[in-house]
Amino acid sequence: MDGRVSHVSDQDSAALTALGWSAFFDDQRGPDEAALLPMRIATVHRARVGAQSVAGPVRLVLPPPASSADLAVGDWVLVDADSRALVRRLDRRTVLRRRTEGGRGPQLIAANVDTLFIVSSCNEDLNIARLERYLVLANEAGTTPVIVLTKVDRVADAAPYRDAVAGLQRGLAVVALNATAPEAVHALAPWCGAGRTVALVGSSGVGKSSLLNTLAAKAPEDAQPTGAIREADAKGRHTTTSRSLHAIAAGGWVIDTPGMRTLHVSDVSTGLDALFAEIAERAPACRFRDCTHAHEPGCAVRAAVADGTLDPARLERWRKLLEENRANTPVLSGPHGNRTMKPRPGR
Ligand SMILES: Nc1nc2c(ncn2[C@@H]2O[C@H](COP(=O)(O)OP(=O)(O)OP(=O)(O)O)[C@@H](O)[C@H]2O)c(=O)[nH]1
Numbered sequence: 301m302d303g304r305v306s307h308v309s310d311q312d313s314a315a316l317t318a319l320g321w322s323a324f325f326d327d328q329r330g331p332d333e334a335a336l337l338p339m340r341i342a343t344v345h346r347a348r349v350g351a352q353s354v355a356g357p358v359r360l361v362l363p364p365p366a367s368s369a370d371l372a373v374g375d376w377v378l379v380d381a382d383s384r385a386l387v388r389r390l391d392r393r394t395v396l397r398r399r400t401e402g403g404r405g406p407q408l409i410a411a412n413v414d415t416l417f418i419v420s421s422c423n424e425d426l427n428i429a430r431l432e433r434y435l436v437l438a439n440e441a442g443t444t445p446v447i448v449l450t451k452v453d454r455v456a457d458a459a460p461y462r463d464a465v466a467g468l469q470r471g472l473a474v475v476a477l478n479a480t481a482p483e484a485v486h487a488l489a490p491w492c493g494a495g496r497t498v499a500l501v502g503s504s505g506v507g508k509s510s511l512l513n514t515l516a517a518k519a520p521e522d523a524q525p526t527g528a529i530r531e532a533d534a535k536g537r538h539t540t541t542s543r544s545l546h547a548i549a550a551g552g553w554v555i556d557t558p559g560m561r562t563l564h565v566s567d568v569s570t571g572l573d574a575l576f577a578e579i580a581e582r583a584p585a586c587r588f589r590d591c592t593h594a595h596e597p598g599c600a601v602r603a604a605v606a607d608g609t610l611d612p613a614r615l616e617r618w619r620k621l622l623e624e625n626r627a628n629t630p631v632l633s634g635p636h637g638n639r640t641m642k643p644r645p646g647r
């Protein structure tokens with residue numbers, strides 16, 4: 301690397317880089333922390349945290365007040381070499397989180413992820429509004445979203461599915477593949493490779509575990525169990541139960557996440573603007589600065605809908621996500637306020 305970590309051998313340094321280590325993390329180490337070992341969190345359970353070190357998997361010791369609640373799969377931590385005690389977590393480059401039902405603060409999904417593979421199947425489950433939620437999640441986290449359409453082998457023509465998602469966001473990459481076939485590795489190679497980290501999200505049964513097994517080239521006995529799909533309603537059984545970091549055979553790392561039943565949005569204004577760029581960039585031309593693009597005169601956004609250059613369905617879905625974001629996001633109210641707006645009753 302750059303020679304700053306002088307006690308680390310070149311071999312270790314190369315292994316750290318392959319694990320995703322970079323100057324961003326190296327710069328966070330203080331002079332008194334040179335003897336601590338950088339490791340990457342691989343599994344998080346309430347009382348048990350596993351990490352990847354340059355020498356292989358390690359079970360960490362968490363001395364109080366360290367808590368697994370503060371850790372996400374993909375995090376970089378500094379560890380005492382002798383006791384294997386976690387000393388501290390390093391700042392994250394990116395973090396995926398979601399608001400949970402009942403909302404005891406956001407739930408950590410994964411950290412330091414470069415690319416979010418948003419997995420959906422080429423069947424009637426393909427849900428545009430849901431994909432847009434995942435895109436907001438990816439944008440807000442600072443990760444690059446890629447839509448991965450699975451089960452191409454089950455349809456005569458994947459083009460209609462590609463077309464349905466291609467225009468969801470500018471520059472959005474869309475890959476259609478069979479998650480159970482080895483060729484999937486080549487299709488996803490542009491986002492994998494040494495030091496790169498991807499995470500898989502998507503509904504239950506879309507093929508996340510299958511894709512993980514293909515990318516990691518797992519022998520059947522080590523493979524993540526995959527659920528047999530219930531053909532009748534095209535819904536998969538929920539088979540993945542926890543998240544973990546796995547090595548990709550051709551280089552890089554993949555984080556599997558359990559199927560998410562609900563995905564609420566909150567605190568996602570930049571994520572929304574990136575998703576709906578065609579709306580965000582027209583807003584400055586509206587007569588009123590706080591135009592809601594609903595009823596105001598001189599609205600450039602509704603003018604674009606009227607002349608056919610903006611999809612009215614997109615404007616509608618933008619409004620829905622914006623309202624949900626407002627309802628779920630804590631707001632400053634009054635000079636001392638940091639009150640939370642009540643979530644609106646079930647939608
Ligand atoms: N033919 C075909 N079958 C697939 C493909 N992807 C997944 N499957 C099958 O679909 C079923 C569900 O796949 P999983 O990989 O378990 O789905 P998952 O997203 O991990 O589901 P959860 O663990 O519940 O989140 C399994 O029977 C897979 O073999 C694909 O691209 N083509």
Ligand SMILES: [Zn+2]
Pocket residue numbers: 583586587591592593594596598599600601602
């Ligand atoms: Zn407007």
